[in-house]
Amino acid sequence: MKEKIEQAIKEALQKANLICEQEIVVEIPSIIENGDYSSNVALKIAKQNNNSPIDIANVIKKNISLKEIIKIEIKNPGFLNFFVDKEYLFKNISQVLEEKENYGSNAIGKNKKINLEFVSANPTGIIHLGNARGGAYGDSLARILKFSGYEVNKEYYVNDSGNQVHNLGLSLKSRYLELCDVKSDMPKDGYFGDDIIKLANNLYEENNNNLINKEASFFEEYAIKELLAHIIADLKEYNINYDTVTSEKEIRNTNYISETLSFYEENKYVYQKDGATWFKGTMFGAPRDFVLIKSDKSYTYVLPDIAHHLKTLSNNYDKLINVLGADHHGYVPVIKSTLKALGVDLNKIDIKLLQLVKLVKDGQEYKMSKRSGTSVTLKELIDEVGVNATRYFFASRSLDTQMDFDIDLAKKQSNENPVYYVCYAYARISSVLREKSDNISLNLNYENIKKNNVYKLLEKIYNFPDVVKNAAVKELPHLITNYCYELANLFHIYYSNYRIITDNEIETAENLNLIKAVRITLGNALNLIGVDPPEKM
Numbered sequence: 279m280k281e282k283i284e285q286a287i288k289e290a291l292q293k294a295n296l297i298c299e300q301e302i303v304v305e306i307p308s309i310i311e312n313g314d315y316s317s318n319v320a321l322k323i324a325k326q327n328n329n330s331p332i333d334i335a336n337v338i339k340k341n342i343s344l345k346e347i348i349k350i351e352i353k354n355p356g357f358l359n360f361f362v363d364k365e366y367l368f369k370n371i372s373q374v375l376e377e378k379e380n381y382g383s384n385a386i387g388k389n390k391k392i393n394l395e396f397v398s399a400n401p402t403g404i405i406h407l408g409n410a411r412g413g414a415y416g417d418s419l420a421r422i423l424k425f426s427g428y429e430v431n432k433e434y435y436v437n438d439s440g441n442q443v444h445n446l447g448l449s450l451k452s453r454y455l456e457l458c459d460v461k462s463d464m465p466k467d468g469y470f471g472d473d474i475i476k477l478a479n480n481l482y483e484e485n486n487n488n489l490i491n492k493e494a495s496f497f498e499e500y501a502i503k504e505l506l507a508h509i510i511a512d513l514k515e516y517n518i519n520y521d522t523v524t525s526e527k528e529i530r531n532t533n534y535i536s537e538t539l540s541f542y543e544e545n546k547y548v549y550q551k552d553g554a555t556w557f558k559g560t561m562f563g564a565p566r567d568f569v570l571i572k573s574d575k576s577y578t579y580v581l582p583d584i585a586h587h588l589k590t591l592s593n594n595y596d597k598l599i600n601v602l603g604a605d606h607h608g609y610v611p612v613i614k615s616t617l618k619a620l621g622v623d624l625n626k627i628d629i630k631l632l633q634l635v636k637l638v639k640d641g642q643e644y645k646m647s648k649r650s651g652t653s654v655t656l657k658e659l660i661d662e663v664g665v666n667a668t669r670y671f672f673a674s675r676s677l678d679t680q681m682d683f684d685i686d687l688a689k690k691q692s693n694e695n696p697v698y699y700v701c702y703a704y705a706r707i708s709s710v711l712r713e714k715s716d717n718i719s720l721n722l723n724y725e726n727i728k729k730n731n732v733y734k735l736l737e738k739i740y741n742f743p744d745v746v747k748n749a750a751v752k753e754l755p756h757l758i759t760n761y762c763y764e765l766a767n768l769f770h771i772y773y774s775n776y777r778i779i780t781d782n783e784i785e786t787a788e789n790l791n792l793i794k795a796v797r798i799t800l801g802n803a804l805n806l807i808g809v810d811p812p813e814k815m
Contacts (some may be wrong), residue, residue: 279366282344283315283344284303284304284345286344287302287304287338289343290338290340293339294338294340296323297326298323299323303319304316304317305317312359313349313359313360314361316356316358318356319358321355324356332352332356335356335357336352338358339673341764343688347360347361347474348361348363364733367733371791371792374739375791379798379799379801379802379805381798382802382803383423385426386747386751387750390596391430391431392423392429392599393431393597393598395416395601396432397416397586398423399411401436401437401502402442402443402446403511404508404657405507405509405656406655407656408634409630410656410659411632412601412632413518414516414669415630415673416518416673417694420670423750425750426746430521431522432519433522433524433590436502436523436525437526439530440526440577440582443502444498445467445468446474446497447498448468448497449464449465449468450477450478450497450498450500453474454482454489456495457492458486459724460490465665468569468740473508477500477504477505481500489770502807504601510661512655512656512657513656515660516656516668517808518808526586527585532589534584535582538581539570539581542619553573554572555570555571556569556570557615559611559612561615561618561619564611564612564615565611568612580613581613583613584613584616588622599629601632601677602630602631603631604632606629608630613629614627620627633679635672636681636682636683637685638682638683641754659683659685662689663689666697666810670696673684673755673757673807674756698765699763699766700809701812702770703800704800705811705815706769706773707794707796707800709813710779710790710798711793722784726782726788731771731776732772732792735769735792738764738765739799741750742765745803755807758803758806758808763799765803769796776789778790778793
């Protein structure tokens with residue numbers, strides 16, 4: 279309806295030969311007396327048309343033609359308030375029932391390809407909470423974009439090369455040698471978590487002392503393989519499945535690195551200092567120059583990352599979205615400067631930084647550190663509060679805000695817990711429909727249920743496609759989470775005020791259609807944030 283009114287205003291402006299260089303915005307008023315929809319377009323274009331906002335509003339009103347509009351009021355200093363025939367809300371019930379799992383989808387992303395990389399935790403331990411938040415965001419965004427017609431590739435980039443991986447191998451070898459009664463010191467930046475000890479125990483149980491003379495590279499490969507398998511399994515339980523898993527080691531073996539270095543050298547974008555190769559980052563917007571190749575001739579993380587971006591862009595993606603931790607703040611200008619030097623359109627590169635998570639239980643904060651072995655893993659959190667609560671809580675906040683994850687609240691079986699409250703609405707409807715679903719009919723006029731609370735509920739259902747579009751365009755999954763709670767709240771209010779099953783068969787059938795439309799819409803919305811609501815609670 280908003281789009282229809284926006285188009286009607288546009289046509290009225292053209293008919294009256296009024297100039298409009300601004301975007302036409304139609305909103306839902308916060309005060310119910312101001313109608314169903316409102317626009318300030320007359321205020322915005324009055325000056326360029328050399329007329330008062332009130333006069334402009336009257337001209338627009340005179341030239342608007344839309345059958346759904348039953349009244350237009352003009353309020354000082356020039357607002358247009360639209361009152362519409364609510365019959366379209368009841369007609370929308372049939373549309374929801376017919377479209378089912380497709381209700382709310384759209385095609386704004388048709389013929390557009392997006393590569394979405396998220397989590398990509400270094401396989402140096404089991405996955406933890408910062409990555410879990412990025413996972414909830416990335417997977418929810420992918421679902422929303424796909425629901426909006428985009429072709430989305432979900433990618434996990436495995437950092438299976440470099441110093442961290444080398445230290446991982448040394449740490450595992452040291453733990454293994456201890457089991458073989460061979461004295462061995464852990465490396466300076468080693469990994470001390472229980473997961474490394476478990477891997478060492480597995481190796482010893484399978485091989486006894488037979489691996490003592492194996493090089494660290496053997497332990498690196500074993501640790502990467504086992505830990506990555508654990509990570510992917512945990513993410514799968516978390517309702518995340520990837521389309522592509524990319525290896526940094528494989529990226530290093532492509533020609534992208536050598537070709538990039540040759541290009542930089544030919545164009546004098548690099549220089550030698552203290553035996554290292556430096557990139558002139560300040561030439562391309564970075565706050566400083568930085569090293570690409572260290573004095574020992576090993577690559578820094580930047581070169582493989584450049585190659586990774588170039589390889590991904592070669593698949594004709596319209597956009598690359600990378601979801602990274604807050605500690606990557608300095609990384610953004612670094613990688614963008616190197617790509618800018620190569621002529622890459624930076625509008626295609628979108629790097630999102632997630633803020634920190636503080637896990638709270640029994641009023642105490644849990645600390646998180648892979649190396650100390652005191653961290654709480656994603657698996658432990660899922661086992662404690664469940665997948666639904668974990669996904670819902672992480673998807674409920676914008677990435678750019680720090681958040682407290684309250685375990686006690688997430689476990690509450692009461693309306694204080696938002697995910698319980700939302701899922702209870704779904705289960706409540708499912709319970710009714712299990713008994714009465716045969717009464718549903720699409721040939722109803724809904725005369726028996728035209729009540730104030732019904733209009734509010736139906737407006738929320740009707741607005742779902744707009745919410746999806748908005749979440750896709752702004753790349754904000756928490757808009758869907760907010761919507762779930764608002765829709766559930768309106769249903770609970772309706773359920774508390776009116777009987778669903780009555781002595782009037784037609785009224786009962788109308789109610790059943792209404793609540794089934796609520797369930798379909800709520801189910802579709804929850805699916806977009808990776809929450810699988812229960813049929814019973």
